[in-house]
Amino acid sequence: MDTAQAKQQITSSLFFSGLPEKDISDFLLESACRNYAKHEEIIRHGQKADRLFIVASGWIKLYRQAKTGDEAVMHMCTKGDVFGEAAVMAKGSYSFSAQAAEKASVIEIPSSFIHEKIKENPAIMERMLKTMSREMQQIQSENEHLSLMSASQRVGCLLLQLSSGMIGKGGTFPFPYDKALAASRLGMKPETFSRALAQLKPIDVQVSGPEIKIGNFEKLMEYCCHQCSSMPGECQRQDKSG
Amino acid sequence: MDTAQAKQQITSSLFFSGLPEKDISDFLLESACRNYAKHEEIIRHGQKADRLFIVASGWIKLYRQAKTGDEAVMHMCTKGDVFGEAAVMAKGSYSFSAQAAEKASVIEIPSSFIHEKIKENPAIMERMLKTMSREMQQIQSENEHLSLMSASQRVGCLLLQLSSGMIGKGGTFPFPYDKALAASRLGMKPETFSRALAQLKPIDVQVSGPEIKIGNFEKLMEYCCHQCSSMPGECQRQDKSG
Numbered sequence: 280m281d282t283a284q285a286k287q288q289i290t291s292s293l294f295f296s297g298l299p300e301k302d303i304s305d306f307l308l309e310s311a312c313r314n315y316a317k318h319e320e321i322i323r324h325g326q327k328a329d330r331l332f333i334v335a336s337g338w339i340k341l342y343r344q345a346k347t348g349d350e351a352v353m354h355m356c357t358k359g360d361v362f363g364e365a366a367v368m369a370k371g372s373y374s375f376s377a378q379a380a381e382k383a384s385v386i387e388i389p390s391s392f393i394h395e396k397i398k399e400n401p402a403i404m405e406r407m408l409k410t411m412s413r414e415m416q417q418i419q420s421e422n423e424h425l426s427l428m429s430a431s432q433r434v435g436c437l438l439l440q441l442s443s444g445m446i447g448k449g450g451t452f453p454f455p456y457d458k459a460l461a462a463s464r465l466g467m468k469p470e471t472f473s474r475a476l477a478q479l480k481p482i483d484v485q486v487s488g489p490e491i492k493i494g495n496f497e498k499l500m501e502y503c504c505h506q507c508s509s510m511p512g513e514c515q516r517q518d519k520s521g
Numbered sequence: 522m523d524t525a526q527a528k529q530q531i532t533s534s535l536f537f538s539g540l541p542e543k544d545i546s547d548f549l550l551e552s553a554c555r556n557y558a559k560h561e562e563i564i565r566h567g568q569k570a571d572r573l574f575i576v577a578s579g580w581i582k583l584y585r586q587a588k589t590g591d592e593a594v595m596h597m598c599t600k601g602d603v604f605g606e607a608a609v610m611a612k613g614s615y616s617f618s619a620q621a622a623e624k625a626s627v628i629e630i631p632s633s634f635i636h637e638k639i640k641e642n643p644a645i646m647e648r649m650l651k652t653m654s655r656e657m658q659q660i661q662s663e664n665e666h667l668s669l670m671s672a673s674q675r676v677g678c679l680l681l682q683l684s685s686g687m688i689g690k691g692g693t694f695p696f697p698y699d700k701a702l703a704a705s706r707l708g709m710k711p712e713t714f715s716r717a718l719a720q721l722k723p724i725d726v727q728v729s730g731p732e733i734k735i736g737n738f739e740k741l742m743e744y745c746c747h748q749c750s751s752m753p754g755e756c757q758r759q760d761k762s763g
Binding site for chain 1: 566612655
């Protein structure tokens, strides 16, 4: 991905949209757009936070690895998503590792420059805080799902998230990354994930290879969302259909 | 609890320790110390964040409630803990409810005053960010535990957290709140919690009514912590014994 494309990605990211053109240009001048190969490491848990990341394309896996080698996937980031902001803001260390789940492009802004810009324009600080606050809400919500939802409700919720840009009564989309990764993302074994996916058939969710067909978004939401406490503004899907 | 006691609590809280005396006095002047009865509501999920909270005594349950009424306990806060800071900083809404799990005293500082003080002293903003960042790490770590740890490892980890102030090879302490609440805090049914607790017997953890005796902290850490990715600075217990 070249610089012009990267700029377009930056301006359309929720994080930067609405900032003065001058600030965006400054960020672009100081940032680098890096391309990562599948499975390439981006940052490692515990590393000093020297950069903020905005995903321009592809999927990035944020994860933590126990001493046994077992991995817990914290989040899958894609186009427009920001990561590393909590550590950058606190001038601390990253609390997770990041790896490209597939070929990906990432815009990287040095922490030092962010702190410089914050001094100039307090609106940037507010944006960082809002992003952090939103991310915290998302983690809390996932934590809640792990406690309260059944495996098939959690898989249904993931499908709703993945299809959150789609308009209409229902729709078909290819699964954007490995199903094994999705299982890990939901804290499940791959076989539990497959079983849970199969259990969604009566709710009009059809699987054919990598392709997922949701017959009726509302019906799937009915099945999943009553077991969730998210309020308007806390869930992408809810916001769009509400 | 009276104002003098409250002041002492504020100054010993990690959040305020080291701030200039003048700032602490200002915060104290603007804050209220409120006493809550067992089960009294403090804030409700979705409510506009008008106050920051510092626990002076007792235990506070932070939780989210699905539309079905099922509760997921996010965190149990006690003396010195801060809550509500993410929502206050983002000028948003609380992303959880809070209720006194037992009689509790809480120091409450109006959001508007915090934002006023931040303008005066940027060090306060840095403190808020560090607290938020630490909290985010804790939630991520819990999320990881829910994915990777066995029930008995998670119970062991909770016991290590609860005993983190204790010095020596081992120690005895009363369980500080309902075991049913602890189960809920770990996303378990009460019977799973009891079973998991019993499984810790061979690791020298004895239970007698509300009393817990950990024979050997190191041994319990060996049992739990290899299945965790926390680094120094991310886990209270680790910091103390490391």
